[in-house]
Amino acid sequence: MDLRSSIPDGPLEKKWDRHRFEMKLVNPANKRKFTVIVVGSGLAGAGAAASLGELGYNVKSFCYQDSPRRAHSIAAQGGINASKNYRNDGDSVYRLFYDTVKGGDFRSREGNVYRLAQVSGNIIDQCVALGVPFAREYGGLLDNRSFGGAQVSRTFYARGQTGQQLLLGAYQALERQVGAGKVEMFTRHEMQDLIVIDGHARGIVTRDLVTGEVRSHVADAVCLATGGYGNVFYLATYAKGCNATAIWRAYKKGAAFGNPCFTQIHPTCIPVTGDYQSKLTLMSESLRNDGRIWVPKKPADTRPPGDVPDAERDYYLERMYPSFGNLAPRDIASRAAKRVCDEGRGVGPGGKGVYLDFADAIQRLGRKSIEEKYGNLFEMYNRITDEDPYTVPMRIYPAMHYTMGGLWVDYNLMSTLPGLHVLGEANFSDHGANRLGASALMQGLADGYFIIPYTIGNYLASNKHGAVSADHPAVKDAEKAVAQRTQRLMDVRGTHSPTHFHRELGKVMWEHCGMARTEAGLKKALQRIPELRETFWNDVKVVGSGESLNQSLELAGRVADFLELGELMCLDALERRESCGGHFREEFQTPEGEALRDDEHFCHVAAWEYTGDGKKPTRNVEPLNFENVHLSVRSYK
Secondary structure: OOOOOOOOOOOHHHHHHHHHHHOOOOOHHHHOOOEEEEEOOOHHHHHHHHHHHHHOOEEEEEOOOOOHHHOHHHHOOOOEEOOOOOOOOOOOHHHHHHHHHHHOOOOOOHHHHHHHHHHHHHHHHHHHHOOOOOOEOOOOOEOOEOOOOOOOOOEEOOOOOHHHHHHHHHHHHHHHHHHOOOEEEEOOEEEEEEEEEOOEEEEEEEEEOOOOOEEEEEOOEEEEOOOOOHHHHOOOOOOOOOOOHHHHHHHHOOOOEEOOOOEEEEEEEOOOOOOOOOOOOEOOHHHHHOOEEEEEOOOOOOOOHHHOOHHHEEOHHHHHOOOOHHHOOHHHHHHHHHHHHHHHHOOOHHHOOEEEEOHHHHHHHOHHHHHHHHHHHHHHHHHHHOOOOOOOOEEEEEEEEEEOOEEOOOOOOEOOOOOEEEOHHHEOOOOOOOOOOOOHHHHHHHHHHHHHHHHHHHHHHHOOOOOOOOOOHHHHHHHHHHHHHHHHHHHHOOOEOHHHHHHHHHHHHHHHHOOOEOHHHHHHHHHHHHHHHHHHHHHEOOOOOOOOOOHHHHHHHHHHHHHHHHHHHHHHHHHOOOOEOOEOEOOOEOOOOOEOOOHHHHOEEEEEEOOOOOOOOEEEEEEOOOOOOOOOOOOOO
């Protein structure tokens, strides 16, 4: 498999500018002759569709929600990073680049990460022009706050609803192109398969989720911006609809899957309260700016938090990582929380929680100031827990939140399948083994607004394809495969719902491929998941029919994909015999309990190639070279 990253030569700071000049262009008149499909309407997808429509391309935009505004980007809370150095505290493009490479534990490409930092400032300007109401200081300048893994304040925000405001901006840009006739919008449509003709991605097969109609759409190129696959764990901070079907169909058609085991656990989620839950709720990392995290020093201390004197509290992040304190990166903060809870010092029901305390900040800044910064987050916590975080510390615990793995892409965001471009969280490219907070929105908008509009033009200008008919054999084969898969699910007529199997898979994944992983646990998971998958295909119960609205069928299809993807994640975690970022193998740790990398054998991207159902996929390797940031022990102490 060809894993050429296509990163241009030359100095790091000149690579993107040089590449943009050297790429082939499509003149304005010819842009009207090309059609591009964009699947997903979050920040990456809406940004790409709006930008490509503005350039003159004919765009077909697809989302499974009833409106692009409901894409999961709306759930992002804390902010978006950019290296504008408004605080004059030492930030720069290079420092954002360095922090991101280090935060990812040296498992990402230097060229991609530097470009991300380079365009970050443009993203803020673009969003301000679109009317995004970023928080401002008294004098009217844009405000910034800190996030984990950085010692500077570079995060732009809109209270605790930054994702929603950014998505509304992208949505308005998208709708403008819909009104102009350059973007055709397909809501409540779910991608079911990828159409590949002569080795190039040329379209998709979709199911209308309201009518059940299966239909093909052909184009000159396809962009997937369908988000992450974290719902494989069942309990996660993702929206319930988030799934892996689009990228999994692409994987089975020839697109390599990069680093599937690199998943992120977020340290500040509301703890699990019972088996009845279907998802978890995130409390923004921005809260760690003013909240102090602690547990009692004594195990099994069940006193109310207000009764525990300060001298008997362990502010463990401040103690363990004095340089970063409560703003230690997510993977490190999550493992630290697990460690103190495993020691018997956790709080709340079952001891699976730690305190996030705002008493000092309220005393120092006043309640009104805290309300202005985090009011909607405090209200959300109060509604879910019936506890007042202004008077009682929040209780938090790590939970599944993001996936750094995804379809492998080169510098142009193109997968190993020509014509198939992958944007945002759906690709693997920028975050390595751990994503720093406030970088997801940055990557999504960078890919959509500032990268794909250039690189897709280069692909279209370099590959002159003829028109594709709806009667093409490859189109009909893809439609047939979708119909057969749907019928197979409907014909099982078993006794257990898709949710039952999803929940069981989630337990296996969280226990054996979650916050901590071992060889024995992963081997156990690799034995259990195929058994669960076989039971699913013999006992799943899908009610209704395939020719109408059927959410049971939707869920069954997604769970079937998770049952395959979960196995690949465990296989990747087993093969990566090191600890790095969010991938923590207990066999590979320092005496202090920190991640122990093996740069000699694993300083590379693992790109998995599908070889057929029931066959072990092929593990391909893309070496990572560090010429500007030298490999070193990742420390935040």
